[in-house]
Amino acid sequence: QVQVVESGGGLVQAGGSLRLSCAASGSMFGINAVGWYRQAPGKQRELVAGIGSRGSTNYGDSVKGRFTISRDNAKSTVYLQMNDLKPEDTAVYYCNVDFGRGGPKGVWGQGTQVTVSS
Numbered sequence: 001q002v003q004v005v006e007s008g009g010g011l012v013q014a015g016g017s018l019r020l021s022c023a024a025s026g027s028m029f030g031i032n033a034v035g036w037y038r039q040a041p042g043k044q045r046e047l048v049a050g051i052g053s054r055g056s057t058n059y060g061d062s063v064k065g066r067f068t069i070s071r072d073n074a075k076s077t078v079y080l081q082m083n084d085l086k087p088e089d090t091a092v093y094y095c096n097v098d099f100g101r102g103g104p105k106g107v108w109g110q111g112t113q114v115t116v117s118s
Contacts, residue, residue, distance in 0.1 A: 002026035002104055006095050009112030012085055020080040020112060022095030027076070029100035034078040036069060038091035038114075045094070051078060053100075062088075085116045 008020040024031045035050040049059045049069040057069050068081040078095065092111040099107065 002097075002099055002107055004095055004097050004107050004109035006093060006109040006112040009093060009114045011115045011117065014086055014116055014118050016085050016116070017081070017083045018085065018114060020082065020093055020095075020114075022078040022080075022097070022109060024076040024078075024097045024099065024107075027099040027103045029103055030073060031071075031076050031078075032098040032100050034069075034071065034098070035096045036078075036080045037094045037096060038089075039094070039111075040088075040091040043091075048093070049080060082114070085114075087116045087118045090114060090116050 003025050005023045008018060012018055032053040036048040037045050038048050039045040047060055048063055049067055051057050051069045051071050066084045071078045092113050094111045095109045097107045098105045
């Protein structure tokens with residue numbers, strides 16, 4: 001049974017930083033592409049950042065230059081370093097994982113709340 005667990009959210013003042021973690025487990029073949037998404041109240045879920053199995057990355061326009069996605073394949077964990085946080089970054093952040101070699105694709109975690117105060 002595969003599982004995806006996000007952690008690292010919290011309350012931070014504008015200009016501060018947080019590092020989110022997305023830990024995947026339950027697969028012998030690790031993880032492939034992973035995406036971080038966020039959803040603010042009343043808004044649609046949007047892509048924040050993605051990372052491919054070989055480390056290629058892409059970012060949403062609103063976070064470019066402030067957020068960095070990275071991965072530790074040995075730990076099947078993906079990180080999202082968020083710097084210079086703004087109140088508009090407030091949202092629940094979700095991780096979406098494609099497990100490797102025939103494993104499940106598009107598995108969501110339960111989310112972690114990020115709140116940025118002004």
